[in-house]
Amino acid sequence: MNRIAIFPGSFSPFTLGHKSVVDSAIPLFNKVIIAVGINSEKNQYFLIEERMQWIESVYDNNQKIEIKRYEGLTVDFCKKENANYIIRGLRDSHDFTFEKNIAQMNKKLNPDIETIFIITPPELSHISSTILRDIIKNGGDISEFIPKEINI
Amino acid sequence: MNRIAIFPGSFSPFTLGHKSVVDSAIPLFNKVIIAVGINSEKNQYFLIEERMQWIESVYDNNQKIEIKRYEGLTVDFCKKENANYIIRGLRDSHDFTFEKNIAQMNKKLNPDIETIFIITPPELSHISSTILRDIIKNGGDISEFIPKEINI
Amino acid sequence: MNRIAIFPGSFSPFTLGHKSVVDSAIPLFNKVIIAVGINSEKNQYFLIEERMQWIESVYDNNQKIEIKRYEGLTVDFCKKENANYIIRGLRDSHDFTFEKNIAQMNKKLNPDIETIFIITPPELSHISSTILRDIIKNGGDISEFIPKEINI
Amino acid sequence: MNRIAIFPGSFSPFTLGHKSVVDSAIPLFNKVIIAVGINSEKNQYFLIEERMQWIESVYDNNQKIEIKRYEGLTVDFCKKENANYIIRGLRDSHDFTFEKNIAQMNKKLNPDIETIFIITPPELSHISSTILRDIIKNGGDISEFIPKEINI
Amino acid sequence: MNRIAIFPGSFSPFTLGHKSVVDSAIPLFNKVIIAVGINSEKNQYFLIEERMQWIESVYDNNQKIEIKRYEGLTVDFCKKENANYIIRGLRDSHDFTFEKNIAQMNKKLNPDIETIFIITPPELSHISSTILRDIIKNGGDISEFIPKEINI
Amino acid sequence: MNRIAIFPGSFSPFTLGHKSVVDSAIPLFNKVIIAVGINSEKNQYFLIEERMQWIESVYDNNQKIEIKRYEGLTVDFCKKENANYIIRGLRDSHDFTFEKNIAQMNKKLNPDIETIFIITPPELSHISSTILRDIIKNGGDISEFIPKEINI
Numbered sequence: 001m002n003r004i005a006i007f008p009g010s011f012s013p014f015t016l017g018h019k020s021v022v023d024s025a026i027p028l029f030n031k032v033i034i035a036v037g038i039n040s041e042k043n044q045y046f047l048i049e050e051r052m053q054w055i056e057s058v059y060d061n062n063q064k065i066e067i068k069r070y071e072g073l074t075v076d077f078c079k080k081e082n083a084n085y086i087i088r089g090l091r092d093s094h095d096f097t098f099e100k101n102i103a104q105m106n107k108k109l110n111p112d113i114e115t116i117f118i119i120t121p122p123e124l125s126h127i128s129s130t131i132l133r134d135i136i137k138n139g140g141d142i143s144e145f146i147p148k149e150i151n152i
Numbered sequence: 153m154n155r156i157a158i159f160p161g162s163f164s165p166f167t168l169g170h171k172s173v174v175d176s177a178i179p180l181f182n183k184v185i186i187a188v189g190i191n192s193e194k195n196q197y198f199l200i201e202e203r204m205q206w207i208e209s210v211y212d213n214n215q216k217i218e219i220k221r222y223e224g225l226t227v228d229f230c231k232k233e234n235a236n237y238i239i240r241g242l243r244d245s246h247d248f249t250f251e252k253n254i255a256q257m258n259k260k261l262n263p264d265i266e267t268i269f270i271i272t273p274p275e276l277s278h279i280s281s282t283i284l285r286d287i288i289k290n291g292g293d294i295s296e297f298i299p300k301e302i303n304i
Numbered sequence: 305m306n307r308i309a310i311f312p313g314s315f316s317p318f319t320l321g322h323k324s325v326v327d328s329a330i331p332l333f334n335k336v337i338i339a340v341g342i343n344s345e346k347n348q349y350f351l352i353e354e355r356m357q358w359i360e361s362v363y364d365n366n367q368k369i370e371i372k373r374y375e376g377l378t379v380d381f382c383k384k385e386n387a388n389y390i391i392r393g394l395r396d397s398h399d400f401t402f403e404k405n406i407a408q409m410n411k412k413l414n415p416d417i418e419t420i421f422i423i424t425p426p427e428l429s430h431i432s433s434t435i436l437r438d439i440i441k442n443g444g445d446i447s448e449f450i451p452k453e454i455n456i
Numbered sequence: 457m458n459r460i461a462i463f464p465g466s467f468s469p470f471t472l473g474h475k476s477v478v479d480s481a482i483p484l485f486n487k488v489i490i491a492v493g494i495n496s497e498k499n500q501y502f503l504i505e506e507r508m509q510w511i512e513s514v515y516d517n518n519q520k521i522e523i524k525r526y527e528g529l530t531v532d533f534c535k536k537e538n539a540n541y542i543i544r545g546l547r548d549s550h551d552f553t554f555e556k557n558i559a560q561m562n563k564k565l566n567p568d569i570e571t572i573f574i575i576t577p578p579e580l581s582h583i584s585s586t587i588l589r590d591i592i593k594n595g596g597d598i599s600e601f602i603p604k605e606i607n608i
Numbered sequence: 609m610n611r612i613a614i615f616p617g618s619f620s621p622f623t624l625g626h627k628s629v630v631d632s633a634i635p636l637f638n639k640v641i642i643a644v645g646i647n648s649e650k651n652q653y654f655l656i657e658e659r660m661q662w663i664e665s666v667y668d669n670n671q672k673i674e675i676k677r678y679e680g681l682t683v684d685f686c687k688k689e690n691a692n693y694i695i696r697g698l699r700d701s702h703d704f705t706f707e708k709n710i711a712q713m714n715k716k717l718n719p720d721i722e723t724i725f726i727i728t729p730p731e732l733s734h735i736s737s738t739i740l741r742d743i744i745k746n747g748g749d750i751s752e753f754i755p756k757e758i759n760i
Numbered sequence: 761m762n763r764i765a766i767f768p769g770s771f772s773p774f775t776l777g778h779k780s781v782v783d784s785a786i787p788l789f790n791k792v793i794i795a796v797g798i799n800s801e802k803n804q805y806f807l808i809e810e811r812m813q814w815i816e817s818v819y820d821n822n823q824k825i826e827i828k829r830y831e832g833l834t835v836d837f838c839k840k841e842n843a844n845y846i847i848r849g850l851r852d853s854h855d856f857t858f859e860k861n862i863a864q865m866n867k868k869l870n871p872d873i874e875t876i877f878i879i880t881p882p883e884l885s886h887i888s889s890t891i892l893r894d895i896i897k898n899g900g901d902i903s904e905f906i907p908k909e910i911n912i
Contacts (some may be wrong), residue, residue, distance in 0.1 A: 093245040104582035117269035123883035126712035256886035275579035278408035353849035397549040421573035429729035560734035701853040725877035
């Protein structure tokens with residue numbers, strides 16, 4: 001079995017929380033494709049090229065990581081990439097309720113694709129891209145919440 | 153890497169929900185050890201021998217499944233069994249809040265062990281061992297909520 | 305159709321929250337049977353006779369209300385009483401998660417029985433029998449949280 | 457008593473989850489008015505005529521069902537239609553928290569109107585109109601999640 | 609120590625729930641600054657001047673209350689105002705999950721600033737500015753949910 | 761105003777999470793009484809003398825901290841100690857739902873007593889006395905989750 005996983009998201013921006021999920025997933029899979037969504041509304045704030053470049057700077061030399069842009073249904077992108085797993089991080093019960101429905105629906109759309117959840121470590125559980133964008137808009141410094149390779 | 157996972161629980165009794173979690177995990181691991189807890193209070197209702205036999209009847213010919221009794225810390229049992237993963241199922245936000253703390257604590261106790269969460273399919277999300285024991289105590293029939301191999 | 309509903313519970317004690325649920329349900333049904341559970345652990349604190357008497361004192365002259373003791377599966381009691389509805393109150397998301405599983409399970413056990421939920425008014429949402437018993441044990445006064453007909 | 461109920465929503469589109477709530481409510485009421493909201497933002501995706509036609513195709517010959525468009529306060533629409541009940545479905549704790557506030561507020565605005573909640577069956581709990589619209593936008597097939605009478 | 613607290617919000621409009629939080633906080637602090645946000649999207653419905661005037665009419669003669677407009681990061685506004693505390697009200701678990709992340713992030717941005725939470729009384733827990741704006745838009749009367757000094 | 765606060769609990773054992781709540785509360789109050797409950801079931805595992813000694817070792821030289829045993833209603837103990845505030849920590853939405861009801865009930869029992877909530881920092885949010893007791897029972901080491909002054 002090929003053990004390829006997709007980690008889909010906006011990554012607007014990619015945070016230490018996202019990084020912890022990817023780092024936890026790497027040993028379990030042969031390849032982890034970080035799939036950067038093109039068309040979500042959240043993506044308007046940073047360009048897709050910018051968001052992809054940031055992630056590339058973090059996983060520069062990691063042979064198991066690929067970074068790809070995607071649009072359309074996540075399960076269709078999985079099929080195209082020959083991936084059987086979707087990886088998602090969970091921080092709190094609000095995340096859970098939202099992700100549960102998506103994961104159950106994706107399995108109905110394609111029963112061959114399993115969603116695997118990883119809980120972020122407690123010290124990163126308060127970090128969300130939404131809050132980070134809000135800090136940036138208001139002139140604050142987000143450097144302690146994102147990988148050191150990223151300069152925003 | 154050995155890709156051995158523990159699926160710990162009381163399994164009092166083992167339900168279709170438990171089975172769906174194990175079935176989803178099997179392709180991802182080389183071995184899944186179903187670890188049946190000895191000393192939890194929930195275990196008083198059914199004998200450990202009985203609970204183990206039921207699970208054995210379900211996974212009779214599956215080379216990837218082992219069924220073992222355990223007590224003590226889950227992370228200690230993982231180490232003893234050379235397992236780097238703990239598998240847990242999630243049904244609802246109550247499960248999530250409970251499991252989140254346990255998973256984060258286990259990772260603090262042993263950073264080499266990752267907990268992987270799988271969400272039960274919607275049609276099984278209402279099944280819990282606690283409710284099934286309650287139905288049995290009150291003379292009801294639980295056969296549609298447990299694997300067909302199990303006769304209670 | 306007979307429109308008979310069961311309102312099952314421990315009622316240990318019967319609170320203003322319980323009363324608000326019953327009062328909201330009365331116009332919708334021809335008969336509401338308040339079903340007082342015998343064998344739950346919560347019932348140890350007050351005798352079943354006591355708990356039933358309290359409720360009787362509240363609905364003394366109401367022709368639509370019956371108060372009965374019950375044990376066993378709620379759906380079996382419904383069938384025996386020719387009731388097609390179970391009524392439950394909801395105060396908060398913790399109640400919801402618990403009640404959701406029970407209701408879905410009851411419908412699987414007997415598809416003819418529907419559970420109808422009523423949300424308690426905000427000013428009563430903090431009242432629970434568990435907290436009231438705790439206040440009594442510690443010498444506090446609960447009279448403002450129970451119907452005026454009940455003297456504890 | 458007239459036992460008329462309103463089931464308000466956007467129904468954008470009407471799903472198997474909505475249908476299960478209506479089907480559970482029908483025996484309890486003399487008339488169930490499916491009230492299709494005009495002015496919500498969610499309604500932009502499908503025309504009101506389209507949404508109403510879909511529901512009509514499902515309940516074509518059901519004498520107890522009426523389908524009406526509405527705008528304004530739900531309690532005002534209830535009054536105009538002589539309805540004393542609002543029906544709402546609940547899938548998860550996120551739904552509950554949202555619906556609780558609306559129901560409590562509606563009762564404050566008009567104490568004669570009671571909101572009755574029905575929990576969707578587990579096998580439909582992951583279906584939401586929002587997710588279905590997202591699948592449509594991304595070229596997916598939603599036919600297994602909506603009534604067979606509806607062609608989208 | 610100066611014991612100055614900020615109570616930030618949109619107050620669009622200021623409700624009895626907001627008032628109960630301020631009233632509970634007043635005895636604990638030497639000064640409570642009600643900080644009315646300028647640039648949130650929610651603020652579009654009422655002008656900032658209007659929102660500030662309403663609050664002024666409520667706390668007209670209270671020497672401990674100041675009403676100020678603000679934009680930018682809340683922790684920066686705290687620093688400028690020499691305040692070490694942020695006050696927030698909590699109604700339900702949805703509020704909690706949202707506020708938890710903000711409070712934890714604010715403490716990371718400035719460890720000298722503590723967020724203090726006060727739970728609204730049960731009889732006001734269903735009131736939110738969002739629902740009140742919705743009632744106004746639909747021609748309803750919100751006077752029983754806002755301080756009597758405010759005429760909207 | 762005297763600004764005396766009670767921090768009630770079992771503290772079985774006192775954790776870094778408890779300590780963070782106390783440390784956050786100290787600047788706001790003239791005195792913080794850590795009130796160690798006698799009669800809760802959770803207290804059976806450690807003796808009250810032991811639990812009190814642990815807390816004393818942490819706050820040895822802090823003039824603002826008092827450690828007292830208590831039983832009965834928390835609001836009665838507040839009155840006896842002339843305290844107008846109860847302090848509680850919040851970790852997650854499960855905590856919140858539980859604490860909300862207690863706080864609202866305490867305010868009904870004595871409107872002069874306000875409960876003030878402080879959210880634990882993210883890096884301590886997974887620590888609970890219940891989990892720590894479980895680790896101890898199973899032979900694990902909890903020293904990184906409790907104040908360094910405590911030896912268990």
